[in-house]
Amino acid sequence: MCFGDCRYDLHLDALDNGRIRNFLKTAQADGPLLVVDSEIVRDNYLKFARALPDTRVFYAVKANPAPEILQLLADLGSCFDCASVVEIDMALATGVSPDRISFGNTIKKERDVAAAFSRGVRLFAVDCFEEVEKIERAAPGARVFCRILADGAGAEWPLSRKFGCVPEMAADVLEHAHRRGLVAYGVSFHVGSQQNNGAWDQALASAAEIFRECERRGISLAMVNLGGGFATRYLKDIPAVEAYGNSIFEALRAHFGNRIPETIIEPGRGMVGNAGVIEAEVILVSKKSQAEDEIRWVYLDIGKFGGLAETMDEAIRYPIRTAHDGEATSPCVLAGPTCDSADVMYEKNAYPLPISLSIGDKVLIEATGAYTTTYAAVAFNGFAPLASVVI
Numbered sequence: 481m482c483f484g485d486c487r488y489d490l491h492l493d494a495l496d497n498g499r500i501r502n503f504l505k506t507a508q509a510d511g512p513l514l515v516v517d518s519e520i521v522r523d524n525y526l527k528f529a530r531a532l533p534d535t536r537v538f539y540a541v542k543a544n545p546a547p548e549i550l551q552l553l554a555d556l557g558s559c560f561d562c563a564s565v566v567e568i569d570m571a572l573a574t575g576v577s578p579d580r581i582s583f584g585n586t587i588k589k590e591r592d593v594a595a596a597f598s599r600g601v602r603l604f605a606v607d608c609f610e611e612v613e614k615i616e617r618a619a620p621g622a623r624v625f626c627r628i629l630a631d632g633a634g635a636e637w638p639l640s641r642k643f644g645c646v647p648e649m650a651a652d653v654l655e656h657a658h659r660r661g662l663v664a665y666g667v668s669f670h671v672g673s674q675q676n677n678g679a680w681d682q683a684l685a686s687a688a689e690i691f692r693e694c695e696r697r698g699i700s701l702a703m704v705n706l707g708g709g710f711a712t713r714y715l716k717d718i719p720a721v722e723a724y725g726n727s728i729f730e731a732l733r734a735h736f737g738n739r740i741p742e743t744i745i746e747p748g749r750g751m752v753g754n755a756g757v758i759e760a761e762v763i764l765v766s767k768k769s770q771a772e773d774e775i776r777w778v779y780l781d782i783g784k785f786g787g788l789a790e791t792m793d794e795a796i797r798y799p800i801r802t803a804h805d806g807e808a809t810s811p812c813v814l815a816g817p818t819c820d821s822a823d824v825m826y827e828k829n830a831y832p833l834p835i836s837l838s839i840g841d842k843v844l845i846e847a848t849g850a851y852t853t854t855y856a857a858v859a860f861n862g863f864a865p866l867a868s869v870v871i
C-alpha cells in the first residue's frame with residue numbers, strides 16, 4: 481500500500497502533459513468539474529490494440545459515455561459493450577454499424593432485446609436458460625455468449641455473484657441456445673474491476689473446458705470475451721497493459737493450445753480512468769473538538785453522491801493534488817458536501833493532506849475519468865450532477 485508522501489512520486493499522465501492544468505486556468509468552474517484529456521484516451525486505446533493485436537476492443541460505455549469519447553474511440557476502430565438501449569443509441573450516434581455493438585448486460589428486458597435487435601444488434605450476453613429464451617423470442621438467430629462467474633479475487637472492485645453462472649452450467653445454457661436456433665457463440669467473464677493479478681488464467685481454463693464440452697455436443701464455439709478489469713493507476717503501481725497482454729496470451733496458449741479462439745476485451749476503467757481529473761473545492765476544514773491531536777475533517781464540494789461513488793467502503797483511493805503539495809501533511813477525514821452521513825469518503829484509512837490546506841482551496845482529484853459522471857445522483861440535496869468536458 482502506498483499513500484502519503486510516495487504519491488508525489490507518481491506520474492499520472494493526465495497532469496503530466498499540462499493540457500488539463502492549462503484548461504483549468506481559464507475554465508472558471510463554479511462547482512466540481514471533470515476534465516478528460518482525449519489524447520490520453522487515444523493513447524490508452526492504442527496501447528490495448530498493440531498489447532492484444534488479435535483481440536477486438538469493445539469499450540464498456542458505462543465507464544464514461546461522453547459523446548466525444550465515444551466518437552474518438554469509434555474513429556479509432558473500437559467496438560462498444562453496451563448495457564442498455566440508451567447506451568446502444570449513444571454508440572450508434574457515432575456512426576458505427578450495429579455489428580460493432582454487444583448488448584453485454586445479462587439482465588435485459590425482453591422489449592429492450594427487441595429494440596436492440598431492431599437496431600441491428602446481433603450479439604447478446606446470457607447467463608441462464610430464461611435469458612436465452614428472451615433472446616430466442618426477441619432476437620431470433622442472434623449470437624449469444626454465456627457469462628460465467630469469476631471469483632473476483634485480486635480485484636479492488638469485485639463484481640460479486642450478480643452476473644454469470646457456474647462454469648459447469650454454461651455448456652447447458654449454450655446448448656439450450658443452440659437448440660433454439662440461436663448461434664452459441666462463446667463464453668465471457670469479468671475478473672473484477674481494478675484487477676491486479678493473473679485472474680484471467682483461471683477464467684480461461686474454465687472457458688476452454690466449456691469449449692471442449694460444447695465440442696463433444698457438436699457445438700463449436702468461436703469467441704472468448706475476456707471482459708474488463710484492466711486497472712487504472714490510483715495510488716499504487718499497476719501492471720502495464722503489455723503485462724496484461726502477455727499473461728492473457730500465455731493463458732490462451734496454455735488452455736487452448738493452437739486452437740486459439742476469437743477474443744474480445746471490454747475495458748472501461750483502463751480506457752478512461754487515468755484520462756480524467758476532477759477539480760473540486762474545499763468548502764470547510766474543521767475539527768470535532770479542540771483537543772490538540774483531534775483529526776481534521778476536510779469537506780469538499782464533491783463526495784460519494786456527486787461522482788466519487790467508488791469511494792464506497794473506501795474501495796478506490798484517488799490521488800489528490802493540492803497547491804500545497806510538498807508541505808507537511810496530517811491525516812484527514814475526507815467528506816462530501818451532502819446532508820447524508822454516508823457521504824464520507826475516507827475515514828477508516830484517513831487521508832494525508834497538507835496542514836496548510838484551507839477553505840476555498842482547489843484540489844485536483846486524479847484518475848477520475850471512469851465511473852464518475854454517470855455514477856452521480858441527479859440532484860440530491862440540490863447539488864447538480866458532475867459537470868464534465870472533454871478536451
Ligand SMILES: *Cc1c(COP(=O)(O)O)cnc(C)c1O
Nearest residue numbers: 540673708709710746747748749
Ligand atoms: C463494467 C463492465 C466492463 C468494464 O469493466 P472495467 O473493470 O471498468 O474495465 C466490462 N464488461 C462488462 C460486462 C461490464 O459490466
